[in-house]
Every structure is written in structure tokens, then in C-alpha cells.
Amino acid sequence: MWDTIDNLKKQLDNFQPQTVADVEALRVGILGKKGSLTRLFEAFKDVDPAEKKELGKQLNLLKNKVQETVDRHRERLAATAAQNISGDDLTKPAGLIHTGSRHPIAIVQREILDIFRKMGFSVEEGPEIEDDWHVFSALNFAPDHPARDMQDTFFINTDSDNPVLLRTHTSSVQVRTMEKQKPPIRVVCPGRVFRNEAISARAHCIFHQVEGLYIDEKVSFADLKQSILLFVREMFGASAKIRLRPSYFPFTEPSAEVDVNCNICGGAGCNICKNTGWLEIMGAGMVDPNVLKASGIDPEKFSGFAFGMGVERIAMLKWQVRDLRLYFENDVRFLEQFQGGLL
Numbered sequence: 175m176w177d178t179i180d181n182l183k184k185q186l187d188n189f190q191p192q193t194v195a196d197v198e199a200l201r202v203g204i205l206g207k208k209g210s211l212t213r214l215f216e217a218f219k220d221v222d223p224a225e226k227k228e229l230g231k232q233l234n235l236l237k238n239k240v241q242e243t244v245d246r247h248r249e250r251l252a253a254t255a256a257q258n259i260s261g262d263d264l265t266k267p268a269g270l271i272h273t274g275s276r277h278p279i280a281i282v283q284r285e286i287l288d289i290f291r292k293m294g295f296s297v298e299e300g301p302e303i304e305d306d307w308h309v310f311s312a313l314n315f316a317p318d319h320p321a322r323d324m325q326d327t328f329f330i331n332t333d334s335d336n337p338v339l340l341r342t343h344t345s346s347v348q349v350r351t352m353e354k355q356k357p358p359i360r361v362v363c364p365g366r367v368f369r370n371e372a373i374s375a376r377a378h379c380i381f382h383q384v385e386g387l388y389i390d391e392k393v394s395f396a397d398l399k400q401s402i403l404l405f406v407r408e409m410f411g412a413s414a415k416i417r418l419r420p421s422y423f424p425f426t427e428p429s430a431e432v433d434v435n436c437n438i439c440g441g442a443g444c445n446i447c448k449n450t451g452w453l454e455i456m457g458a459g460m461v462d463p464n465v466l467k468a469s470g471i472d473p474e475k476f477s478g479f480a481f482g483m484g485v486e487r488i489a490m491l492k493w494q495v496r497d498l499r500l501y502f503e504n505d506v507r508f509l510e511q512f513q514g515g516l517l
């Protein structure tokens with residue numbers, strides 16, 4: 175019996191199966207109903223009692239060794255088989271997965287919209303390819319008004335009285351909202367706008383705006399100022415200040431340019447704020463009665479304010495990015511620095 179045990183041990187040590195079937199054959203040959211070890215266990219009954227203790231121990235150890243050998247070879251062959259199928263080493267640790275993140279312009283746009291949503295504004299969107307009516311005429315731009323030059327327009331089709339063009343501001347969405355909705359109206363309109371401008375560090379021919387419109391009975395300039403102040407404090411911090419300067423837009427009267435105090439130099443003056451301590455962030459004003467009339471809203475009963483800002487400009491101030499073009503080149507080394515929330 176001891177010889178058989180020794181032989182079995184050697185067989186296990188030298189075992190080099192090529193296939194899972196080889197492993198199974200070994201297992202059946204040793205542990206199966208008529209297997210060599212099974213037969214040894216049967217013969218164990220008739221063994222001299224003096225030898226039983228040691229022999230029993232050896233038989234059990236051998237049984238464990240068989241099982242361990244079978245398991246080890248099975249696992250090894252299964253891994254090799256998987257590798258052969260996929261051509262890859264499936265036991266290799268996985269590489270890093272880059273999940274990506276939102277574009278900085280999208281992050282800032284969402285932040286702007288969230289602030290206004292908290293103030294009760296809802297979000298409206300409209301087409302990028304527009305007509306003259308919604309971009310200019312309904313907004314009180316007279317046909318030959320020089321203000322049309324303020325926003326150098328990309329025209330698509332000028333054959334009709336109402337040319338088709340790329341919108342130069344999202345005020346067009348405000349017009350569409352006034353046409354389909356009765357006051358009270360409280361909307362913010364985000365979107366891409368297009369202007370025929372030379373591309374530089376400070377200007378691009380495509381950029382993003384968020385414009386806002388609030389129309390109700392008795393809306394005043396104080397409401398405008400307070401809403402913008404609230405927005406600026408949420409966006410730039412509780413100590414942010416604003417300053418309004420008189421300006422001109424055909425669709426608002428009075429009109430203003432809104433500045434925020436420069437958070438880069440803290441007011442001391444730097445090259446970003448051109449040594450003034452202030453940075454221009456948006457245009458704003460009380461909606462001109464002619465604009466209300468053009469969209470079928472009674473200017474005797476209702477008044478409103480409007481404002482419009484460039485998202486890239488807010489993003490530049492927030493992150494102190496000095497070249498606007500970086501936002502459009504989509505260089506991953508630039509983009510991956512903004513972790514303002516995943517999808």
C-alpha cells in the first residue's frame with residue numbers, strides 16, 4: 175500500500191496536463207468510483223490496526239493533494255483558454271479609464287442658469303438660424319439703424335424683406351417668448367451666437383450668451399439692479415459689487431452697461447481691468463415700449479427689464495483665463511483642469 179501511495183504522489187508531482195480533459199481523466203482515475211485512491215480507502219478497512227493511524231493520515235493528505243492539483247491545473251488552463259479567445263491577458267490589471275468632464279463653458283452656463291432658476295426664471299431656447307425680424311426688427315432696430323453694425327452679422331439669405339441670418343444675440347429668443355407667452359414672463363435664454371469678428375484673445379466669431387427678460391406689471395429699474403446684484407453675489411462671492419454706466423441699445427431705455435469689481439487685483443488696478451478696478455460683464459436696461467408693442471404686449475400695462483451677458487467672459491473672470499481661443503481649441507490639457515461636475 176505504501177508503494178501505491180508513493181507512486182500516486184509522484185504521478186501528481188509530474189502531472190503536466192495539456193487540456194481540461196487530461197485533468198478530468200486524472201481526477202476520475204484517482205478519486206472516481208474505481209479510482210486508485212478510492213480503492214486504497216476500501217482496502218483501509220482490512221489494514222492492521224497498528225498501522226491504521228498513520229496510513230489514514232497519509233490517505234487523507236493524499237486526497238487533499240489530488241484535489242489541490244486538479245484545481246490548480248483547471249484554473250491555469252481556464253485562464254489560458256480565455257486569453258487565447260480574446261488575444262489579451264485577462265489577468266493584467268486594468269488601465270485608467272478617463273471619464274471626461276464637462277466643458278468649462280457648459281459648467282459656467284449651468285451655474286448662471288441655476289442662479290436665475292433660484293430667482294424664479296425658467297429657461298427658453300430658440301433657433302441659431304434666425305430671421306431679421308426676431309434678431310433686429312422686433313427689437314426696435316430701424317432698417318438703416320447704425321446699431322445693426324454693432325453686431326456684424328453673418329447673413330445666409332438676403333433675398334427677402336426678412337433676411338435669414340445667424341443670430342447675433344439670444345435676444346431673439348426673448349422675442350419668440352413674448353410672441354407666444356403672456357406676462358408675467360421671467361426667462362433666461364442661453365445659446366450660441368455668431369458675429370463676423372476677427373478672432374483674437376478677446377473676441378471670437380462664435381460665443382455663448384445668457385440673456386434674461388422679466389415682464390410684469392410695475393417692473394422697475396430697482397428690480398433690474400437688485401436681480402443683477404443678487405446674481406453677481408452668487409457668481410463672484412458675497413462681497414462682489416456692481417456699477418452701472420449709461421449705455422445704448424435699441425431695445426432698452428434706459429440702457430446700462432454693468433461692471434463688477436475686479437476680483438483679480440481687488441480694485442487696485444491690473445491689466446485685466448485696464449487699471450480701472452472694474453470689469454464689464456453685461457448689458458441691461460428697461461425693455462423699450464416699442465419692443466413690447468411689436469410682440470403684442472401692452473406697454474401701458476406692462477413693463478420689464480432685460481439683460482445679456484457673454485458666458486466666455488464670465489468664465490474668463492471666474493478662472494482668469496486670458497485667451498478666449500482656448501475655450502474653442504478643445505485641447506485636453508486645458509479642458510481637464512475644469513472639474514465642475516461630471517454629467
Ligand code: PHE
Pocket residue numbers: 342343344345385423426457458459480481482483
Ligand atoms: N443683446 C445685447 C447684446 O448682445 C445685450 C443686452 C441684452 C443688452 C438685453 C441689454 C438688454 O449685446
